[in-house]
Amino acid sequence: MLATELSPGDEIDGYRIESRLHAGGMAVIYRVSRHDLPGPAVMKVPRLGQGEPGATVVSFEVEQMVLEALDGGPVPKLYAVGDLERSPYLVMEHVEGLTLSDLLDQGPLAETEVRRIGAAVANAVQQLHEQEVIHLDLKPSNIILRPDGRAVLIDLGLARHAHLPDLLAEAFRRPLGSAPYIAPEQVLGIRTEARSDVFALGVMLYEFATGSYPFGAPSSPGGMRKRLRESPVPPRARVPALSEALQETIYRCLEVNVERRLASAKQLAFELQHPDQVAVTERGRWTRRQGALQRLRNWIVGLGYEPDVTVAPAARASDAPIIMVAVATAYTNEKHQQAIRNAVRRFALAMPDARVACVTVSKPQPVMGTSDEATSGPRQHLQQLIQLRHWAEPIALPASRITFHVLEAADPADGLLEYARGNSVDHILIGAPPPNLVGRNILPPVADKVISDAPCSVTIVRPR
Numbered sequence: 001m002l003a004t005e006l007s008p009g010d011e012i013d014g015y016r017i018e019s020r021l022h023a024g025g026m027a028v029i030y031r032v033s034r035h036d037l038p039g040p041a042v043m044k045v046p047r048l049g050q051g052e053p054g055a056t057v058v059s060f061e062v063e064q065m066v067l068e069a070l071d072g073g074p075v076p077k078l079y080a081v082g083d084l085e086r087s088p089y090l091v092m093e094h095v096e097g098l099t100l101s102d103l104l105d106q107g108p109l110a111e112t113e114v115r116r117i118g119a120a121v122a123n124a125v126q127q128l129h130e131q132e133v134i135h136l137d138l139k140p141s142n143i144i145l146r147p148d149g150r151a152v153l154i155d156l157g158l159a160r161h162a163h164l165p166d167l168l169a170e171a172f173r174r175p176l177g178s179a180p181y182i183a184p185e186q187v188l189g190i191r192t193e194a195r196s197d198v199f200a201l202g203v204m205l206y207e208f209a210t211g212s213y214p215f216g217a218p219s220s221p222g223g224m225r226k227r228l229r230e231s232p233v234p235p236r237a238r239v240p241a242l243s244e245a246l247q248e249t250i251y252r253c254l255e256v257n258v259e260r261r262l263a264s265a266k267q268l269a270f271e272l273q274h275p276d277q278v279a280v281t282e283r284g285r286w287t288r289r290q291g292a293l294q295r296l297r298n299w300i301v302g303l304g305y306e307p308d309v310t311v312a313p314a315a316r317a318s319d320a321p322i323i324m325v326a327v328a329t330a331y332t333n334e335k336h337q338q339a340i341r342n343a344v345r346r347f348a349l350a351m352p353d354a355r356v357a358c359v360t361v362s363k364p365q366p367v368m369g370t371s372d373e374a375t376s377g378p379r380q381h382l383q384q385l386i387q388l389r390h391w392a393e394p395i396a397l398p399a400s401r402i403t404f405h406v407l408e409a410a411d412p413a414d415g416l417l418e419y420a421r422g423n424s425v426d427h428i429l430i431g432a433p434p435p436n437l438v439g440r441n442i443l444p445p446v447a448d449k450v451i452s453d454a455p456c457s458v459t460i461v462r463p464r
Helices: 055-070 100-104 111-130 167-171 197-210 221-228 243-253 265-273 290-304 311-320 334-350 375-397 412-422 443-453
Strands: 015-023 029-034 039-047 077-079 089-094 143-145 151-153 322-326 355-362 404-409 427-431 457-461
Touching: 015 039, 039 055, 039 143, 055 077, 055 089, 055 167, 089 290, 100 111, 100 143, 100 197, 111 143, 111 151, 111 197, 111 311, 197 243, 243 265, 243 412, 265 322, 265 355, 322 334, 322 412, 334 355, 334 375, 334 427, 334 457, 355 375, 355 412, 375 404, 412 427, 412 443, 412 457, 427 443, 443 457
Parallel strands: 322 355, 322 427, 355 404, 427 457
Antiparallel strands: 015 029, 029 039, 039 089, 077 089, 143 151
């Protein structure tokens, strides 16, 4: 049986141990080399000595299965697997970059950094969910930022793949996860909810912004259960300079009831990238902890909390899409505009967790501005934003589900496509040209280009 503790120069199946990189509670990581490796690599060796928990072996098997199923993407590429009976190990890509715990050693992050890093991690988590995997152990030490800003999720020993046996659930009945980050439903033994990762992301955002855990670092299941009935100290009570929008987003991640939590990691990334579009409620403005009466209400609700039946992570991701609506505010054909609104309403009713982004494109303003205040860039931007909001009023969506964006682009199609790619849009709704404008407006070539180059599905809306 392979020993956990290895020294530089040792060889296992042709892999040479170069150095020891990290020693965790369940495994030790070594940098390794071999002539046929495609790039820098590490070897993960599980701790199998006397006194080590049985979960070590099970989590090793889980990580192997998940990495084999994913083949890279938001996780390291798996290169080789050692024989479980003789020499259990995983050889995988060595991801260059800093872990988020390295960044946190410098203290709380500036809000711009919280948003940038948080969005990168949320996008990586979304990719994981779309491949039917829930991480279930997200924390700063398990996330590496590549030099190009992309986040990589490591240590998938507690993960759950929707199409693979859940070995951990079969073997253990206690809560599994890192105490500061574990979601309420995980405390209750549920390992099938993708929004558990959204909760952990909310904990990390709180930690990035304040330097503190929202629920402390409990050491017992009873201590972890407190998060079912206690709200954390408002981030703005710890760091008054934080924006109300960021606090609102953090609280939306930390909802005890998963049905009130942000619907997906993608929607979290969207909120972090568009703080001006976050609908701030009273809790976003809190600067001190809730009163005793509200804490009592939370405590009573938490006592009887039972999560609803959950769905597979990929199904959850598809049920909570971002739908972009291309709105040409300059066109006044009401029949045409009402057809688009009706289409938006149908999509929104069919998918209650969908988020709608109403987008219009204007031509770039002169670099030096204009001499007339009425036609200045800010004035025109504001006017179009007001028009967008009025356009959407008949749809009657709550503020938390609809946002408004005025883009500047010389080519409207390029502006729409860039927005769709940058915000991981799932579906685009765009109107066909009104009959009285065919042949003399820019909409047909815009629609054609959007259809041919869009990174997602596109629906062309035409009135009857």
